[in-house]
Amino acid sequence: MTLAELEQSYGESMAAVRDATDATALDQVRVRYVGRNGLIPALVKQMKDVPAADRPAFGKRLQTWRAELEELLEARKGEVAAPVASGPVFDATLPGQWSVPGVEHPVTQVIAEVARIFGKLGFTVADGPDVETRFNNFTALNTAAHHPSMDAADTFWFDDDLLLRTQTSPVQVRVMTAHKPPVRIITPGRCYRRDTTDATHSANFHQTEGLYVDTRPVSLADLKSTLAYFAREMMGSKVGVRFRPHFFPFTEPSVEVDFSCHICGGSGCRVCKQSGWIEIAGAGMVDPRVYRFVGYDPEEVYGYAFGMGVERIAMIKYGIKDIRHLYENDVRFLSQFG
Ligand code: DAH
Secondary structure, eight states, X not given: OOHHHHXXXXXXXXXXXXXXXXXXXXXXXXXXXXXXXXXXXXXXXXXXGSOTTTHHHHHHHHHHHHHHHHHHHHHHHXXXXXXXXXXXXXXXXXXXXXXXXXXXXXXXXXXHHHHHHHHHTTOEEOOOOSEEEHHHHTGGGTOOTTOGXXXXXXXXXXXXXXXXXXXXXXXXXXXXXXXOSOEEEEEXXXXXXXXXXXXXXXXXXXXXXXXXXXXXXXXXXXHHHHHHHHHHHHHOTTOOEEEEEEEETTEEEEEEEEEEOTTTTTSOOTTTTTSSEEEEEEEEEEOHHHHHHHTOOTTTOEEEEEEEEHHHHHHHHHTOOOTTHHHHOOXXXXXXXX
16 A cells, blocks of 8 residues: 555545444444454554555554544544433323233122131131032932933033032032031132023122031021121121021021112112012021931031122122123223222
């Protein structure tokens, strides 16, 4: 390279630094000229080929070129590194970042509340599978083979023996078969029936069973006071409770349990169909035949059982008019229960 060519490259390099508009471009210029394999180090190596007469001037010019270029690179670095903000850095009009925390589903909340209330009375939570046997769901609960609830039109059967449980009552059978009295349990869980869905029915719903069996006398009065206590805790102190005679295969005597309608306070409204009462549970004293099926001696034990609909409680507690709201998972509905 001649001295003239050197001057031209010098000019080009300085222009390239001035033209670079960002840090990346600037660095590329630096690498091209002063990097380890850059032009200036290469020219230093070629010094021996420069005619001896020109060599001192050539060497000196390389030195000043390098110094000037590095100085300019340094100066430009400061300029491109700090972009000048062209407006407010913080824009208060932008939508904020936010997230909606989830809430527990009302059915989950009711189940937790049921467990808390009965927990204070010494009941523990027992669990059973959704897929049950004919024996646990029907036979051991003293349900005769021809009972209509066993019909394929009402129950989801897998085969002759296995089914989706139609009630939480089979957990009674499981618990009594596995444990000696006393037993004092509740059993919240899913149940399945071939019901057509409407405002008050769903093919999949929740119940909780309650069972208290002891070797000391347990009476219908105990059942009544327990459920009355539960009603007050769940619905408030003004709630009324009434028992109506009924029939269930697994209890004798059997009752249906109503709470006074909390919407109208008992005077009659659309929700309670003008009766002032809402049916909440079935209950009764455990039938001796059930004790025999689970291996208990009916002469030695006393006990009561009850089964209540969880959605039913959620609906009257929160004033929900259509059970389907509980399954549609519409956030506008669910977020009200936070
Ligand atoms: N299993 C009954 C039903 O699904 C409810 C029931 C009634 C449960 C009486 C009980 C009971 O434990 O004693 O309709």
